[in-house]
Amino acid sequence: AQSVTQPDIHITVSEGASLELRCNYSYGATPYLFWYVQSPGQGLQLLLKYFSGDTLVQGIKGFEAEFKRSQSSFNLRKPSVHWSDAAEYFCAVGFPGGGADGLTFGKGTHLIIQP
Amino acid sequence: DTEVTQTPKHLVMGMTNKKSLKCEQHMGHRAMYWYKQKAKKPPELMFVYSYEKLSINESVPSRFSPECPNSSLLNLHLHALQPEDSALYLCASSPPTGTEHYEQYFGPGTRLTVT
Numbered sequence: 001a002q003s004v005t006q007p008d009i010h011i012t013v014s015e016g017a018s019l020e021l022r023c024n025y026s027y028g029a030t031p032y033l034f035w036y037v038q039s040p041g042q043g044l045q046l047l048l049k050y051f052s053g054d055t056l057v058q059g060i061k062g063f064e065a066e067f068k069r070s071q072s073s074f075n076l077r078k079p080s081v082h083w084s085d086a087a088e089y090f091c092a093v094g095f096p097g098g099g100a101d102g103l104t105f106g107k108g109t110h111l112i113i114q115p
Numbered sequence: 116d117t118e119v120t121q122t123p124k125h126l127v128m129g130m131t132n133k134k135s136l137k138c139e140q141h142m143g144h145r146a147m148y149w150y151k152q153k154a155k156k157p158p159e160l161m162f163v164y165s166y167e168k169l170s171i172n173e174s175v176p177s178r179f180s181p182e183c184p185n186s187s188l189l190n191l192h193l194h195a196l197q198p199e200d201s202a203l204y205l206c207a208s209s210p211p212t213g214t215e216h217y218e219q220y221f222g223p224g225t226r227l228t229v230t
Contacts, residue, residue, distance in 0.1 A: 032218075034217070034218070043119075043221040044158070045221070046219075046220065051214045094217030106157065108156075108157055
């Protein structure tokens with residue numbers, strides 16, 4: 001069965017430090033991969049996406065993510081976080097041909113920024 | 116323009132009330148979605164419209180009634196809701212086919228409180 005896992009429920013990072021949020025999926029083929037960010041009480045904003053091609057993708061707000069087929073992972077990274085990055089981050093996966101329409105979301109990672 | 120708008124931003128309603136949530140997009144997307152999101156949880160898919168026709172109903176109770184009057188508008192009619200229906204209701208849109216079908220753009224949501 002297809003699934004998406006975000007292993008970290010909470011992550012605390014100091015302002016200016018680097019960040020990596022983990023996302024793993026289970027699927028027999030290459031899925032379509034997305035990262036969304038959600039500030040409290042707001043909608044979801046698309047940070048970046050991967051369909052095919054170059055496995056390192058750049059997104060908005062200085063974020064990047066790397067698709068690693070061998071690890072079934074799509075981890076989100078940022079070299080230096082800002083206090084405004086504090087939010088909930090969702091990894092979302094589309095499973096083409098998998099029988100489900102649309103996106104499957106991970107449970108989310110809550111990012112806390114320490115001054 | 117990648118904007119999806121939703122009105123109202125906040126809604127408080129009693130269990131006997133009838134109200135409607137509205138969603139609008141002008142990206143030419145022919146797939147539109149309603150999601151329900153409880154606090155600290157990922158969005159849960161409720162309905163999918165494709166070319167203005169209901170294509171997916173994720174076993175949602177009949178007190179929620181979706182409507183897609185045209186390709187830009189999506190409504191969610193609410194009647195006889197329960198307090199457990201209190202949540203953030205998110206609208207999203209995407210192209211109806213192809214890889215971009217999985218690239219969903221979300222509105223800011225309507226915060227619904229049922230008293």
